[in-house]
Amino acid sequence: TATPRVRDDIRQSLGIDAHNEYIGSFNRPNLFMEVAPKTEPLDQVLNLLAQYPNESGIIYCATRGQTDHLRSVLHRKGYSVRPYHAGLPEKERTENQERFSRDDIRIIVATIAFGMGINKPNVRFIVHYDLPGSIDNYYQEIGRAGRDGLPAHCLLLFGYGDLQKVQFFIAQKTEQEQRTANILLSQLMGFAETDLCRRVPLLNYFGETGVPNRCGMCDNCRMGEEEKELVDLTIPAQMFLSCVKRTGEIFGAGHIVDVLRGSNSQKILKFGHEILSTYGIGTAYSAKQWRHIARQLIQKSLLLYEYEHGSLKLTPKAWEVMRGKETFLGRMEGAKKEHGAVLRQREGEAETFDSGLFEILRKKRKELADQANLPPYAIFHDRTLKEMATYYPRTRESLSAIYGIGKSKLEKYADAFLDIIREHCQTHQIPERQKPAPMAEPAPIPPDDSGKRRYLVIGERFNEGCTIEQLAGDFNIQRSTVIDHLYLYLRKNHPLRQNNLLISSSLTSDQRQSVLSSFARLGTERLRPVFEDLNGTIPYEELKLCLLHQLCQDQNRPESHKTFVCLAASRKYGGYCLAGKEWVEGKAGPWLRPVSRQETGELSTQEIRMNNGDIPQCMDIITIETQGAADHPYQTENVLIAEKRPWIWQRKLPLDALPHLMDDVNSLWPTGFHSTNGVNDRVPEETVKEANEPSLYLIRPDGFTLVVSDDLDGRNKVRARFAYRDTPYLLSVTDPGIERTYLVKDHGEYPLRKRDLYLTVSLGEPFNGYCYKLVAAVITME
Numbered sequence: 001t002a003t004p005r006v007r008d009d010i011r012q013s014l015g016i017d018a019h020n021e022y023i024g025s026f027n028r029p030n031l032f033m034e035v036a037p038k039t040e041p042l043d044q045v046l047n048l049l050a051q052y053p054n055e056s057g058i059i060y061c062a063t064r065g066q067t068d069h070l071r072s073v074l075h076r077k078g079y080s081v082r083p084y085h086a087g088l089p090e091k092e093r094t095e096n097q098e099r100f101s102r103d104d105i106r107i108i109v110a111t112i113a114f115g116m117g118i119n120k121p122n123v124r125f126i127v128h129y130d131l132p133g134s135i136d137n138y139y140q141e142i143g144r145a146g147r148d149g150l151p152a153h154c155l156l157l158f159g160y161g162d163l164q165k166v167q168f169f170i171a172q173k174t175e176q177e178q179r180t181a182n183i184l185l186s187q188l189m190g191f192a193e194t195d196l197c198r199r200v201p202l203l204n205y206f207g208e209t210g211v212p213n214r215c216g217m218c219d220n221c222r223m224g225e226e227e228k229e230l231v232d233l234t235i236p237a238q239m240f241l242s243c244v245k246r247t248g249e250i251f252g253a254g255h256i257v258d259v260l261r262g263s264n265s266q267k268i269l270k271f272g273h274e275i276l277s278t279y280g281i282g283t284a285y286s287a288k289q290w291r292h293i294a295r296q297l298i299q300k301s302l303l304l305y306e307y308e309h310g311s312l313k314l315t316p317k318a319w320e321v322m323r324g325k326e327t328f329l330g331r332m333e334g335a336k337k338e339h340g341a342v343l344r345q346r347e348g349e350a351e352t353f354d355s356g357l358f359e360i361l362r363k364k365r366k367e368l369a370d371q372a373n374l375p376p377y378a379i380f381h382d383r384t385l386k387e388m389a390t391y392y393p394r395t396r397e398s399l400s401a402i403y404g405i406g407k408s409k410l411e412k413y414a415d416a417f418l419d420i421i422r423e424h425c426q427t428h429q430i431p432e433r434q435k436p437a438p439m440a441e442p443a444p445i446p447p448d449d450s451g452k453r454r455y456l457v458i459g460e461r462f463n464e465g466c467t468i469e470q471l472a473g474d475f476n477i478q479r480s481t482v483i484d485h486l487y488l489y490l491r492k493n494h495p496l497r498q499n500n501l502l503i504s505s506s507l508t509s510d511q512r513q514s515v516l517s518s519f520a521r522l523g524t525e526r527l528r529p530v531f532e533d534l535n536g537t538i539p540y541e542e543l544k545l546c547l548l549h550q551l552c553q554d555q556n557r558p559e560s561h562k563t564f565v566c567l568a569a570s571r572k573y574g575g576y577c578l579a580g581k582e583w584v585e586g587k588a589g590p591w592l593r594p595v596s597r598q599e600t601g602e603l604s605t606q607e608i609r610m611n612n613g614d615i616p617q618c619m620d621i622i623t624i625e626t627q628g629a630a631d632h633p634y635q636t637e638n639v640l641i642a643e644k645r646p647w648i649w650q651r652k653l654p655l656d657a658l659p660h661l662m663d664d665v666n667s668l669w670p671t672g673f674h675s676t677n678g679v680n681d682r683v684p685e686e687t688v689k690e691a692n693e694p695s696l697y698l699i700r701p702d703g704f705t706l707v708v709s710d711d712l713d714g715r716n717k718v719r720a721r722f723a724y725r726d727t728p729y730l731l732s733v734t735d736p737g738i739e740r741t742y743l744v745k746d747h748g749e750y751p752l753r754k755r756d757l758y759l760t761v762s763l764g765e766p767f768n769g770y771c772y773k774l775v776a777a778v779i780t781m782e
Contacts, residue, residue: 026139026206030146031154033198034219035191037295038159039288042073045127048155049079049107055124056100059109060141062130062165070129071109084110101375103366112137120375121148122382127155131162133169134184135191135205148381149403151217158192161252163305183514183537190508193299197221200469201506207539209479213469213504230329234321236285236293237328241302241318243278247271249313253294256312257287289332296330301509316612316649353389357424361385364420368413379413380404388417391433392425401435458482459489463497468504479504480541487548501549507542514538515546517654519586524550550586562639563623564592565653566616567661567698568760568776570734575602576615577734579637579696579762579776581661583621588661591637591696595630600765601638610649618760618779619657621650634688634763634771635695655781658758663697668761668773671727675772677709678719679730682770688763695763696776699724704757704778706733706750708742718742720759720775721749731761733775756781 036044045059061067064085071083082096082105099105101120108114112132123145132138138156146152163185170181191201198218203211214221243256258265259273262280273279282290294312297303302318305311320326362376362385369376384404393399396414400407424430458471468486472479490496507515515538518530527543564580565588571577575598582589594608595601608616616622625645630638670687671680701722707730711717718733733739742750760777 026203026208027199027211028143028146029215029217030149030151031142032151032217032222033142033154033156033202035156035158035198036219037292038157038162039291041129041157041159042070044155044157045070045074045129046077048125048127048153049074052124052153054106056103056106056120056122057108057125057127058114058123058141058144059107059127059129060114060132061109061111062162064111066130067109067111074107074109079107080105081107081109084108084114086111102369103376112141119147119377120144121377122150123147123152124150125153125155127157129157131158131166131192132156132188133166133181135188135202136184138188138191139202139206148377148383150383150386156192163189180535180537183511183535186508186510187537190506190511193508194506195220195299196506200504204506204539204541207541209481209541210472210477211469211479212473213467231332232327233293233296233330233332234324234328236282236290237297237302237321237330238324239278239282240290240293240297241314241322243276243282244303244312245314245322246276246278247273250311252311253291256294257282257290260285260290261287292332293330297328300328300330302328316610319611319613353386354392354424354430355389357392357421358385358389360420360424361388361417364416368416380409380417387435388421391435392421392430394418394422394425394432398432398435455485455488455492456494458485459494459496462486462489463495468501480544483541483544483548487544487551490548490551496548496552501545501552505542505545507538507546511538511542512546513651515543516550516586516651517657519547519550524586547586560625560627560642561623562592562594562626563621563650565661566618566620566622567779568696568762569608569616569618569736570762570774570776571736571739572602572734573600575604576608577602577762577776578608578616579760580622581698591694592639593635593637593696594624594626594641595638596641597643601630601632603641607641607643608647610647612649614649616647616649618777619653619655621653623648623650634692637694637696655779658698658756658779658781661698662700662758663694665697665699666725667727668697668699668724668729669693669763673770675770677711677717677730678732678772679721679728680773681729681731682772683763685766685769685771688766688771697761699759699761701729701757701759704752704754704759706738706742706752708745708747708750710747716743716747720778722759729773731773731775733778735775735777738778752778752780754780 038044049057059070061070064087067083067085071081074081082099084093084096088096096105096108097114100108126142126145128138128141132141142154145154166185170178170185173181187201187205191198191205194201197213197215197220199215200211200213216222239260240256243259244251247256247259255267258268259276259279260282262283264274268274268279285293294303297318298305298312300317301315302321304313304315306313317326321328362382365376365379365385369379372379381404384402387402388399391398391402393402396410396418399405399414399418400410425432454475458475461471461474462468466474468479468482471482475482486496502512505512514534515530518533522529522533524547527540527547530543531538531540563583565583566578566580568579569576575596577593579591579593582592594603596603596607605615610616610620610622624647625642626639627642628640629636630640632638668680670683670691673680673682673684675681701724704720704722707719707721709717709719718739719730720733721728721730723729758779759775760779762774762776764772764774
């Protein structure tokens with residue numbers, strides 16, 4: 001179970017050449033994977049056990065206390081069960097493991113301490129009562145099921161409350177370990193919350209490509225058509241989101257549900273939530289239905305779940321639904337079908353076996369195993385016994401065709417088992433059945449390329465509606481190869497549709513944000529720096545897919561649309577002056593300053609409010625619609641905004657990208673011109689027009705101090721004293737955040753001893769024959 005990064009480490013440590021690396025498939029097609037909302041966990045476990053009477057299984061819990069409690073409950077209900085965790089004496093642990101291996105007990109309730117070295121082939125079910133720590137842990141633990149090749153059931157009970165337990169354990173780690181653990185947890189969340197085939201994110205995590213988009217052996221693939229159908233849940237979604245907002249975005253789903261259903265709990269009365277307009281408006285839905293709606297709002301990124309405190313917060317997408325601009329489609333909680341019986345009807349599996357004969361054979365196996373002091377599976381696997389109970393072999397020749405029976409076992413055990421089968425068939429008048437020979441699947445035939453280059457054919461087929469998985473299957477190539485062809489197709493200036501790209505991704509929205517942020521800081525030319533920046537937790541294939549989506553998005557953006565990273569949102573004549581650098585393909589371009597049709601170009605609050613309801617801040621990446629360049633004698637960066645068109649917030653660029661955005665200039669325009677209260681703070685207008693320089697720079701100053709003093713009209717004024725390239729400056733500050741903090745302070749000087757401090761300096765509108773230099777933004781890395 002080694003991820004690509006672990007495989008690289010192994011190769012490097014052992015000096016193994018990549019050409020001598022052999023990788024087996026991680027796919028275990030006989031394992032049925034199900035993730036169920038953790039609503040009534042004990043009842044959910046009991047329902048599963050009822051589907052597998054007298055079968056062996058393992059139930060994993062997060063803590064010793066939970067392990068002991070669950071084992072005690074199951075024991076009182078008559079189940080053959082023992083615990084296993086590090087708190088038990090070694091002798092008891094060894095005894096419990098040995099008895100489980102020998103079929104003397106059926107169920108082990110354990111922590112992750114159990115399982116290493118276990119090779120019991122007839123484990124029919126694995127339950128994760130609590131959330132595992134990572135996909136690696138999950139895969140290793142479910143890997144202990146179905147080793148005999150017969151179907152096995154893997155149930156993960158997923159509750160958002162469990163995240164706080166996991167987060168508690170993560171908090172005990174070092175800062176670097178916490179970062180890695182949180183990424184691993186995010187990947188596990190992506191697996192648990194996906195509505196696609198579960199094998200896609202699981203196998204992609206381990207670097208396996210060419211995964212079909214439907215396995216037929218997970219809950220998502222087995223979901224009935226009536227369960228898959230989405231209904232309009234806009235109204236209840238608006239109720240829930242509104243209640244989250246009105247309660248201050250500091251409570252979890254349980255409290256929100258109580259408010260919506262009009263509970264009189266002490267907590268509601270304590271916070272005065274009984275007087276809210278959303279109190280009691282949701283009685284038409286049960287608490288269980290509301291929790292199901294809450295999970296879907298989190299899964300579809302309308303709500304952000306804060307791991308540390310368990311609270312819910314609105315995302316920009318939520319406002320679109322709340323304002324009625326977007327419809328929310330989802331599923332209403334209903335009864336789910338049991339999957340246990342379905343497993344036994346898996347396509348390609350042998351016909352239904354004779355359960356009566358199977359039990360007789362199993363007893364004989366146990367008897368022989370005890371006599372030889374061996375675990376039962378060392379005699380025959382369950383799959384072998386089930387085939388005996390399906391085809392009723394009467395001779396040594398027909399018995400040798402049964403799975404798992406070689407020459408040695410035929411000599412040792414043929415007589416004992418053939419006697420039982422013959423007697424059973426004679427009693428019940430059952431004829432022997434011929435076991436069919438296995439048939440090999442024909443290899444897929446790649447489509448005819450009609451003489452075209454392969455990347456052209458694949459690009460055109462993708463634009464016609466084929467998914468990446470379909471193309472991999474049609475051409476009999478790896479999924480990563482399809483992505484490479486699409487990348488080449490786009491780079492050759494062919495248009496590529498983007499709305500079907502991320503459907504193939506197994507990443508969560510948080511993971512995609514991390515990837516895009518890394519591309520923003522490190523560029524898009526090479527993937528390895530991004531891979532290493534993310535500690536190798538995102539597979540290369542997923543990085544390629546995110547890069548392809550970003551490039552496609554940039555390619556398909558209309559000419560009238562501009563995307564920029566905001567580097568100043570300053571005050572200007574009662575309005576705003578915004579400026580930033582164009583953002584194309586994850587890299588910064590030239591400066592851009594959006595302006596209105598006002599004489600001096602200032603923007604109103606209404607004009608700049610983004611689709612998430614916020615005013616732009618530094619490092620926001622925003623897309624706006626423009627009407628071309630705005631005429632200005634020296635501010636060549638100005639673009640005229642389209643009126644009454646929304647500003648679209650894309651994401652936040654991390655502060656550590658600032659060094660990559662800096663301008664390398666020798667001085668801040670011509671120097672030697674000082675106002676009464678400034679130093680090198682202005683330039684004659686005619687000089688500016690003749691110089692043809694940019695009117696904006698992002699710099700890193702030396703010795704930065706804020707000075708609060710009177711202006712010429714007697715009002716308080718904030719100025720910035722600093723040096724740049726050994727030249728002193730004293731400039732007016734128009735950063736609203738700085739003004740709010742320092743205008744209320746006493747006159748004096750306030751040094752900002754921040755090591756990583758950056759300034760956006762702007763050349764303002766002309767006044768009395770001079771253009772004044774202004775500090776439009778003060779940005780710190782803290």
